[in-house]
Amino acid sequence: MAEKIQFTRNYSDLSTDKGYQFEFYCDRCGTGFRTRFKASVLGAVSTALDTVGGILGGIFGRAADVGEKARSVAWEKAHDEAFVEAMEELRPDFVQCPRCSSWVCRKSCWNQKKGLCKECAPDLGVEMAAAQASRTVEEVWAHSKVAEEDREMLQEKSWREGVRATCPKCEAPLSGKVKFCPECGARIQEKAHCTQCGAALDPKAKFCPECGASRKT
Incomplete structure (x- = not known):
């Protein structure tokens, strides 16, 4: 179960009594990846006991209470197992940066050539394009300012x-x-x-x- 600590800050637990589902997020861009819903057998049994207990009461009601206590323990165990399976399901989509330890999505935030996340090793092509665009905007504003000064003069x-x-x-x-x-x-x-x-x-x-x-x- 030590694997669970790898995703302690960037996931949401969407599990219910009906089943288990988790959503993991990229630390850099925030993109979410949701696992497939896994139905809970214990949830179905508990629902059946609750229904019988509500109709007949008495011994069936007490059986439902006992079943609820047993279910809570068994459900937690099944929940932990489902969490580990969810991590394994989405592991190919995430990678941990060895420099900043952030978990980032492999598709958009991982620099494969450098072996680091794009926060630590930005994509030079993207950065160059952004720098050129920023410089162009600065020049446009500079020319506009000069033109205004010329008109005033x-x-x-x-x-x-x-x-x-x-x-x-x-x-x-x-x-x-x-x-x-x-x-x-x-x-x-x-x-x-x-x-x-x-x-x-x-x-x-x-x-x-x-x-x-x-x-x-």
């Missing part, structure tokens, strides 16, 4: 000017958006753009050379 009255990291004359590092270099005093040129078409503008230009829009608008 085109609607702004003035373009956001870039920030230089070093002075164009002495190449000294700049701490932020400054107009003059703190080392040599050179003016940091800030590019201007047309608010209508986005074309680069000469610092002294009053109108856009591309679309003719006024720089002040």
Whole structure:
């Protein structure tokens, strides 16, 4: 009976007085496998005694009570035997992972090539496909976000000017958006753009050379 401890957390007992039936579950995906129903001979005898005792009473009633006590012991023994048979029936559908000790279904959650469950040794082909799909979704959202930012920039009255990291004359590092270099005093040129078409503008230009829009608008 030591085999019974192999399935102590992932099964349901569906047995009744009429017979025995069990359902075992995969620890990883939760898929259930139900055994065939096995009728109980003791259950049929007990039902007959209960019926006779209810009709005739007296000695037959006492016989039914004795039969119930005997049945409870015999039923438990038959139940244990049925449980072992159920494990043997479904054993080909389950395998225990040597790494995490989980009982998993052989069909969906067992990596035959690695000899481990797919929680410990995922299917690389499936993982690669999932990673590619996830990456594609990220790129779609990234492109969508950039497009929204571009539309917002085109609607702004003035373009956001870039920030230089070093002075164009002495190449000294700049701490932020400054107009003059703190080392040599050179003016940091800030590019201007047309608010209508986005074309680069000469610092002294009053109108856009591309679309003719006024720089002040």
